[in-house]
Amino acid sequence: MSRARALLAAVLAALLLAPGLARATEVRVLSARVVAPNELRLRFSAPLPRADAENFRLTHAQAPDIPIPVSRLKLLGGNRVVLTFEQRLMPAEHYRLELADPPLARDVRPAAWALLLAVMLAAALINNFVFTRYLGLCIFFGVSKKRDTAIGMGITFTLVMIFTAMASWALDTFVLRPLQLGFFQILVFIGVVAFVVQFLDTMLRKTHPVLHRKWGIYLMLITTNCIILAVPLLNAQASAGPLDALALAIGSGAGFALALFLMSCARERLEYARVPQPFQGLPIAFALAGLFALAFMGFSGLDFFR
Amino acid sequence: MSLNVIQPKPRLTGREIARIVLSMSLACLAGAAMLGLVYLGTDRYRRASAEAGERKDIREMLGLDADARLLEVRQYLVPGARQVVYRAAPLGATAGTAHEVTFTLDGALAGERDVPVTVPLGKEWTPLGRIFVAARAGQPAGFVVQGETRGYKATIRLFVAMEPDFEIVDMRIIETTDDPGLGAEVAQPWFREQYVGRTAEEIAKLDVTRDPMPEDWKAALVAFARRAPDGPARHRALLERERRKPIYAVTGATISSRAVTEGVRKTVDHFRRRWWLLAPHLEGAL
Amino acid sequence: MSTVLHPGPAPSARQLILNGIFAENPVFRLALSLCPAVAVTTTVLNGLLLGVAVLCVQVLSSVTVTLAKRLIHPRVRIPVYTIIIAVWVSAIDMTLAAFAPEIYAQVGLYVKLIVAFAIIISRLEVFASRQPLVPTFFDGLGMGLGFLLALLMIGAFRELLGSGSFAGIPLVPGKPLLFFALPAGGFFSIAVLMALFNWVERRRQGGASAPAKSAGGHGV
Numbered sequence: 001m002s003r004a005r006a007l008l009a010a011v012l013a014a015l016l017l018a019p020g021l022a023r024a025t026e027v028r029v030l031s032a033r034v035v036a037p038n039e040l041r042l043r044f045s046a047p048l049p050r051a052d053a054e055n056f057r058l059t060h061a062q063a064p065d066i067p068i069p070v071s072r073l074k075l076l077g078g079n080r081v082v083l084t085f086e087q088r089l090m091p092a093e094h095y096r097l098e099l100a101d102p103p104l105a106r107d108v109r110p111a112a113w114a115l116l117l118a119v120m121l122a123a124a125l126i127n128n129f130v131f132t133r134y135l136g137l138c139i140f141f142g143v144s145k146k147r148d149t150a151i152g153m154g155i156t157f158t159l160v161m162i163f164t165a166m167a168s169w170a171l172d173t174f175v176l177r178p179l180q181l182g183f184f185q186i187l188v189f190i191g192v193v194a195f196v197v198q199f200l201d202t203m204l205r206k207t208h209p210v211l212h213r214k215w216g217i218y219l220m221l222i223t224t225n226c227i228i229l230a231v232p233l234l235n236a237q238a239s240a241g242p243l244d245a246l247a248l249a250i251g252s253g254a255g256f257a258l259a260l261f262l263m264s265c266a267r268e269r270l271e272y273a274r275v276p277q278p279f280q281g282l283p284i285a286f287a288l289a290g291l292f293a294l295a296f297m298g299f300s301g302l303d304f305f306r
Numbered sequence: 307m308s309l310n311v312i313q314p315k316p317r318l319t320g321r322e323i324a325r326i327v328l329s330m331s332l333a334c335l336a337g338a339a340m341l342g343l344v345y346l347g348t349d350r351y352r353r354a355s356a357e358a359g360e361r362k363d364i365r366e367m368l369g370l371d372a373d374a375r376l377l378e379v380r381q382y383l384v385p386g387a388r389q390v391v392y393r394a395a396p397l398g399a400t401a402g403t404a405h406e407v408t409f410t411l412d413g414a415l416a417g418e419r420d421v422p423v424t425v426p427l428g429k430e431w432t433p434l435g436r437i438f439v440a441a442r443a444g445q446p447a448g449f450v451v452q453g454e455t456r457g458y459k460a461t462i463r464l465f466v467a468m469e470p471d472f473e474i475v476d477m478r479i480i481e482t483t484d485d486p487g488l489g490a491e492v493a494q495p496w497f498r499e500q501y502v503g504r505t506a507e508e509i510a511k512l513d514v515t516r517d518p519m520p521e522d523w524k525a526a527l528v529a530f531a532r533r534a535p536d537g538p539a540r541h542r543a544l545l546e547r548e549r550r551k552p553i554y555a556v557t558g559a560t561i562s563s564r565a566v567t568e569g570v571r572k573t574v575d576h577f578r579r580r581w582w583l584l585a586p587h588l589e590g591a592l
Numbered sequence: 593m594s595t596v597l598h599p600g601p602a603p604s605a606r607q608l609i610l611n612g613i614f615a616e617n618p619v620f621r622l623a624l625s626l627c628p629a630v631a632v633t634t635t636v637l638n639g640l641l642l643g644v645a646v647l648c649v650q651v652l653s654s655v656t657v658t659l660a661k662r663l664i665h666p667r668v669r670i671p672v673y674t675i676i677i678a679v680w681v682s683a684i685d686m687t688l689a690a691f692a693p694e695i696y697a698q699v700g701l702y703v704k705l706i707v708a709f710a711i712i713i714s715r716l717e718v719f720a721s722r723q724p725l726v727p728t729f730f731d732g733l734g735m736g737l738g739f740l741l742a743l744l745m746i747g748a749f750r751e752l753l754g755s756g757s758f759a760g761i762p763l764v765p766g767k768p769l770l771f772f773a774l775p776a777g778g779f780f781s782i783a784v785l786m787a788l789f790n791w792v793e794r795r796r797q798g799g800a801s802a803p804a805k806s807a808g809g810h811g812v
Binding site for chain 3: 131132135137138183184185187191194223226276277279283285287289291294297
């Protein structure tokens with residue numbers, strides 16, 4: 001009896017493992033990376049049945065009818081292949097790789113996480129919405145006098161920004177675009193902002209009255225902030241995907257919070273300075289912002305895909 | 307904005323709510339109606355001015371006079387069938403026939419026919435780009451090809467104008483969704499004019515350097531771009547020295563400069579290969 | 593000279609316009625709607641286009657609100673004002689895109705952002721909803737003109753110093769102080785011009801009497 005059971009167990013195990021084993025011998029592309037100036041490094045899950053240059057076909061994603069000629073193929077251990085091409089390859093471009101045998105296809109492009117991180121960093125530092133794009137100044141100068149108000153506004157703003165940007169993106173992608181109602185964008189986006197702000201305000205008032213008393217005023221001010229409208233507009237203009245839209249929202253919120261925080265630290269110090277009469281108040285704050293903007297220009301060469 | 311004195315708000319009666327809803331709905335409907343009207347009124351102008359702008363750009367880039375014929379070839383990809391379709395028709399034609407040529411992705415001819423211009427496109431056809439061919443006496447007199455490249459964060463669209471022997475005559479950046487002041491530096495005339503006069507072989511091997519541009523070359527390019535009377539002569543004089551050198555990047559915009567160079571290279575290269583396939587089939591249309 | 597803008601006998605047209613340009617200049621005195629003041633003033637033409645757009649939106653919105661006063665329920669007046677402004681901004685945006693595409697390509701985003709300007713909605717709340725048609729029109733005109741002139745001034749300052757030209761016409765060979773055409777320079781230009789404005793206002797009001805309010809008291 002136990003032998004029968006052992007046999008049954010063995011058959012079951014074989015049946016369960018067989019697909020896994022079959023998969024293990026099936027060839028898949030594990031990674032495809034462009035290495036400047038003209039190399040493509042591939043890693044497969046199993047040895048390739050055919051390893052000559054004619055087996056591979058690389059094209060630009062937007063020009064699938066024009067293959068890029070391979071000049072050399074090198075096989076490395078560990079199922080790795082290095083293709084060298086006659087043309088320069090750009091790591092930031094989208095390519096498409098196809099194999100004849102086994103029939104495989106793969107998009108070759110920068111990793112999504114790297115792209116998103118790049119978008120976030122760009123929005124926060126390189127293209128800081130306050131210092132490089134001059135948006136959100138109205139509130140910026142009003143709220144940056146003290147550090148606590150600056151931090152409060154920064155956090156509130158980032159949260160509202162994320163909600164608003166995603167809601168606007170959804171409306172634009174699934175309602176406005178298919179129905180060709182692009183010209184309603186401004187109306188819809190500002191409506192979303194007003195709605196989200198009102199919604200958060202009411203929710204906050206009901207659930208955390210203490211928090212509401214502390215931070216409620218910032219919510220109201222956000223409605224007239226240029227950035228809150230600029231980010232959905234920029235996303236719509238660039239036809240961004242959901243992850244890009246989210247990355248831009250987080251980046252811009254973080255950048256605004258950073259700008260607020262830095263400015264408030266500096267302005268608190270400014271209280272002890274002797275500012276000439278005509279410059280008191282906003283003018284000196286503008287000059288201060290100008291200095292920060294100069295500093296932020298230093299970020300302008302930041303890049304991931306060198 | 308005057309902050310209201312906080313007073314207890316009176317409770318809303320049903321009638322009040324109805325009036326509020328009516329007020330808001332009226333505003334929304336009136337607004338939507340007005341926007342719709344404005345859209346209908348301006349959209350036609352917008353499209354007409356965009357088309358006129360395009361035609362003007364093309365004629366300027368190629369230095370054409372008004373009687374040269376312009377043929378527009380649109381290229382589409384049919385992903386499911388692994389084919390590319392070209393449709394050639396006179397630019398701006400809303401009636402008449404277009405010549406349609408279909409190739410497989412490997413370059414084999416798959417079909418050729420004449421269709422009315424108004425026939426709609428296939429469902430999953432994705433546009434791949436446009437080629438404008440200037441024809442004089444049945445022969446191509448110049449090409450303007452639309453190209454696309456990824457710039458700093460966003461797409462840069464450009465037009466490249468070529469002679470029949472594929473030497474570059476002009477290059478223009480049509481659209482850049484990059485932010486002004488950063489990626490848009492490459493739209494400056496003196497940067498663009500660097501590509502003019504280079505042959506297709508030189509373009510294929512073009513590189514970008516961050517070295518500063520020699521002052522005399524820059525002055526010549528600026529004069530050339532401004533259409534100064536001595537511009538072309540100065541440009542030609544220095545072109546022989548500079549044509550085998552790399553493109554000088556715009557300070558602080560190396561990435562965009564590289565992207566534009568790659569865009570020009572790609573556009574020229576792809577166009578040459580496609581035109582080699584396409585030209586025999588379009589002789590009748592020129 | 594500052595007008596107290598509440599229900600009451602409306603000031604004359606001339607007073608309203610001058611008020612908008614000087615005493616309550618949106619950019620230099622009220623410090624509202626600063627974003628475009630820095631962003632689009634790299635050249636005079638950009639500033640002119642945006643200033644004209646804001647002027648149109650302000651006047652049209654004010655007139656619309658004052659004509660539709662009875663139909664707007666007080667409890668939803670802010671959303672309705674927002675809708676009105678958004679509609680006019682969209683209309684002007686589309687018109688500009690159709691008839692002035694080259695300049696629109698440079699300032700397009702900022703035209704769309706007019707809908708978020710505090711100055712317009714505050715004007716509707718404070719003046720347009722309480723005054724009849726003619727004074728509202730002139731108030732809107734005054735504010736719009738004040739904004740336009742502010743943008744032109746900053747634009748002229750930056751373009752002259754930064755690019756050596758005025759409205760595209762080169763005046764000075766080379767670029768004297770390229771810095772002013774850059775973002776940081778925009779901030780500095782406004783700082784200097786605002787201080788200048790403050791100084792002029794103080795002199796006009798004769799320093800000894802009530803201390804002149806310098807711009808920027810509207811913040812938390």
